[in-house]
Amino acid sequence: MIAFEQARRMVLSASETLEAQRVPAHAAMGRVLAEDVFSPEHLPPFDNTAMDGFALATGGRSVPEGTELNVVAALAAGEAAPAGCDGACEIMTGAPMPDGLDAVIPVEQVMVLEQDDEKRPQRIRLLHAVPPGANVRRRGQDVAAGDLIMPAGTRIGAPERMVLAALGIAGISVRRMPAAALLTTGRELVDDPGQSLQPGQIRNSNGPFLAERLQECGAELRIRQSLPDESGAFTEAVCHCLQAGVELIVSTGAVSMGRYDFIPDALRALGADILFHKVAMRPGKPLLFARLPGGALYFGLPGNPVSSAVGMRFFVEPAIRALLGVPPERPVRAPLAESVDKKPGFCMLQKTRLQCDDQGRLSAALMKGQESFRIRPLLQSNAWAVLPEQDASLPAGTVVELYGLSGSGIVLNACEVTHAS
Numbered sequence: 459m460i461a462f463e464q465a466r467r468m469v470l471s472a473s474e475t476l477e478a479q480r481v482p483a484h485a486a487m488g489r490v491l492a493e494d495v496f497s498p499e500h501l502p503p504f505d506n507t508a509m510d511g512f513a514l515a516t517g518g519r520s521v522p523e524g525t526e527l528n529v530v531a532a533l534a535a536g537e538a539a540p541a542g543c544d545g546a547c548e549i550m551t552g553a554p555m556p557d558g559l560d561a562v563i564p565v566e567q568v569m570v571l572e573q574d575d576e577k578r579p580q581r582i583r584l585l586h587a588v589p590p591g592a593n594v595r596r597r598g599q600d601v602a603a604g605d606l607i608m609p610a611g612t613r614i615g616a617p618e619r620m621v622l623a624a625l626g627i628a629g630i631s632v633r634r635m636p637a638a639a640l641l642t643t644g645r646e647l648v649d650d651p652g653q654s655l656q657p658g659q660i661r662n663s664n665g666p667f668l669a670e671r672l673q674e675c676g677a678e679l680r681i682r683q684s685l686p687d688e689s690g691a692f693t694e695a696v697c698h699c700l701q702a703g704v705e706l707i708v709s710t711g712a713v714s715m716g717r718y719d720f721i722p723d724a725l726r727a728l729g730a731d732i733l734f735h736k737v738a739m740r741p742g743k744p745l746l747f748a749r750l751p752g753g754a755l756y757f758g759l760p761g762n763p764v765s766s767a768v769g770m771r772f773f774v775e776p777a778i779r780a781l782l783g784v785p786p787e788r789p790v791r792a793p794l795a796e797s798v799d800k801k802p803g804f805c806m807l808q809k810t811r812l813q814c815d816d817q818g819r820l821s822a823a824l825m826k827g828q829e830s831f832r833i834r835p836l837l838q839s840n841a842w843a844v845l846p847e848q849d850a851s852l853p854a855g856t857v858v859e860l861y862g863l864s865g866s867g868i869v870l871n872a873c874e875v876t877h878a879s
Contacts, residue, residue, distance in 0.1 A: 460736070462737055462738060462739045465734055465737045465745075465747070466773065469747060469776060469780075470786070472747075472755060473776075474781070475783045476635075477634055478493065478632065480629055480632075481630065482628060483619065483628055483630055484619075486630055486632055487619065488614060488615075489676070490611060490633045490783060491608055491610050491630060492610060492633045492783060495607055495622075496605065497603055497605045498603065498627065499603050500602055501598065502595050502596070502600060504554045505596055506552055507551060508562070509562065510549070511563050511567070511593065512529065512547065512548055512563050512565070513543070513547040513549045513559040513562050514547075514559055514562075515558055515559050515561075516561050516588060516589070520588065520589045520590070521561070521584060522587050523584055523587045525583070526581060527545050527546040527582055528546065529547070529580055529581060529582060530546065531543050532547065532578065533547055533553045533554070533556065535551060539553070539554040539555060542556065547559060548579055560590055560591060561589065562592060563586065563593070564593065567584070567586045569582065569585055570582055608621070610783060611785050614632070633783050635676055636677050636678065636706050637677070638677035638678060638679050638704060639679070639680060639682070639702075639704040640669055640672060640707075641681075641685055641692070641695055641696075641699075641707065641710075642664055642665045642710045642711065643684075643685045643692065643710065643711040643721075644684075644686075644710075644711045645687050646659050646660050647661075647662040648661050648662060649684050664710045664766045665684065665710075667763070668708060668766060668770055672708065674866075675865060676784075677706060680702055680704055681702060681704060683695055687720070688720075689723070692721065696750070697728075700754060705753070706755050706777070706778070708759060708770070708774055709756075709758050710760070713746045714744040715744075725746075728750065730751070731748060732746065733747045735758075738804050740801075740804045740805075740807070741760070741807065742760055742768040742769050742772075743760070743765075745757070745760065745773065747773065757769065757773060762830035763830070763831065763833050764829070764831070767836070768807045768842070771861065771863070772842075775864075775865055787865060789860055789861050790861075791857050791858070791860070792858070792860055793856060793857050793858075794852055794853075794855065795822060795823040795854065796854050797852065797853045798824055798845065800845055800849065800851075800852070802848060803847055806844075807845075808824045808842065809825040809828060809835045809836060810823065810825060810839055810860060811825060811838060812860055812870060813870070825839055836863065842860065843860055844861070846858075
């Protein structure tokens with residue numbers, strides 16, 4: 459066995475960042491920026507009104523309540539501003555500010571004194587004082603031309619797409635997605651959810667879980683296959699993956715010490731360099747990491763579902779982040795809600811609920827049912843707690859590191875925030 463953190467460092471060291479490629483911004487959801495993005499223009503691109511009302515000139519001083527003004531123009535969003543206005547301008551939200559006018563009073567804060575035949579205001583009285591700059595969105599107030607808006611390593615989501623669209627950025631440089639394969643081994647596995655189970659069979663829960671996680675993390679899942687516990691079928695599948703250009707292979711099962719745990723020997727026969735096999739952690743101790751001929755990375759995860767989830771979260775996912783150039787995660791730190799005893803010499807990865815009491819104090823509540831076959835507690839968890847190898851007993855209040863169930867972070871729902879015990 460090697461230490462948990464040592465194994466993680468070895469994975470990151472072997473995971474070299476992939477090359478960049480240019481893609482249209484509209485097709486970049488979920489992709490990771492390969493270079494910094496700077497704003498090519500101001501946002502907003504011009505001074506404009508934040509609401510429907512009347513634009514007027516303040517001369518740098520507040521215009522007092524009761525002031526009466528002639529309305530000399532009207533302006534809607536999308537229209538060009540008039541060259542100048544000697545009085546007030548009726549203006550709609552988003553319309554550009556006319557030259558010389560520098561404040562807007564909302565329509566509900568004026569009294570219309572005169573109207574033309576089409577009910578358009580001709581003269582108004584201010585019902586409130588108007589300070590300079592009131593209700594005006596200034597050019598570049600949100601983003602100035604030349605600003606760094608997204609650093610390299612940013613994953614593109616809906617907010618990023620909004621900003622790219624607002625700034626007229628049509629294409630960006632992103633990291634190429636690593637091509638991945640998922641192999642689930644075990645003659646007992648049943649893939650079809652509609653199929654009745656025969657004696658000794660179980661449903662393949664690792665496959666759907668890991669397939670979703672690989673794609674959520676940014677990998678391109680090219681191959682997904684279930685295999686019997688046979689070395690020949692496994693070797694054939696790995697060769698097929700390599701011929702298909704796969705750079706990352708994840709398997710489940712057949713990496714422990716049983717008669718049918720053939721993967722280590724099969725990998726050696728293929729010429730793989732096994733970088734480590736067995737990590738001082740629970741669950742997931744039998745995890746294997748290797749480099750295949752040609753450089754592809756191989757992760758052999760144990761077959762128990764929580765062991766596979768731990769291997770995915772703490773080893774495969776960091777490797778994908780490194781391949782994509784995403785900065786390493788920084789864990790949340792919080793005190794344990796209750797004391798816990800553990801076996802020293804093993805890092806324990808525990809299903810946990812990060813919760814917050816009515817005074818805003820965070821605590822980490824370890825879930826009941828930490829066995830590696832028990833997946834139901836994951837439904838009530840929002841984090842993994844990392845209990846250090848050297849400790850045998852951690853009193854309540856001991857601060858531990860927490861990672862979200864996925865790399866998207868830890869999400870507290872309303873009941874966890876307001877009703878934590």
